[in-house]
Amino acid sequence: xxxxxxxxxxxxxxxxxxxxxxxxxxxxxxxxxxxxxxxxxxxxxxxxxxxxxxxxxxxxxxxxxxxxxxxxxxxxxxxxxxxxxxxxxxxxxxxxxxxxxxxxxxxxxxxxxxxxxxxxxxx
Numbered sequence: 796x797x798x799x800x801x802x803x804x805x806x807x808x809x810x811x812x813x814x815x816x817x818x819x820x821x822x823x824x825x826x827x828x829x830x831x832x833x834x835x836x837x838x839x840x841x842x843x844x845x846x847x848x849x850x851x852x853x854x855x856x857x858x859x860x861x862x863x864x865x866x867x868x869x870x871x872x873x874x875x876x877x878x879x880x881x882x883x884x885x886x887x888x889x890x891x892x893x894x895x896x897x898x899x900x901x902x903x904x905x906x907x908x909x910x911x912x913x914x915x916x917x918x
Contacts, residue, residue, distance in 0.1 A: 862914065865914070866914050866915070869914070873904065873907050876900065876903060876904050877904060880901065880904065883897060
């Protein structure tokens with residue numbers, strides 16, 4: 796009789812433990828919902844993209860010519876600044892300290908050179 800009583804209480808304990816667990820709390824049974832898919836970006840109609848290729852090519856060519864013109868003007872300005880700096884340095888004795896004007900001129904030359912380098916890289 797003790798064996799049957801033990802089995803009975805064991806079964807009651809297991810059954811109450813099973814019933815005490817709330818349904819659906821197991822994370823493996825309820826995976827998290829994925830975030831909603833992003834809206835697609837605006838994609839123009841292919842007919843709109845290829846409808847005016849000569850106009851687009853002409854605009855691109857004009858932009859490239861304008862960039863080349865600006866680049867050449869920048870190179871001329873750089874040449875002028877370096878020539879002025881060179882002539883000024885030839886007049887200044889090397890034993891003396893450089894003037895503030897010379898330092899500012901070299902900074903201006905550096906800025907222009909960096910600008911021209913960035914234009915050359917982007918072209």
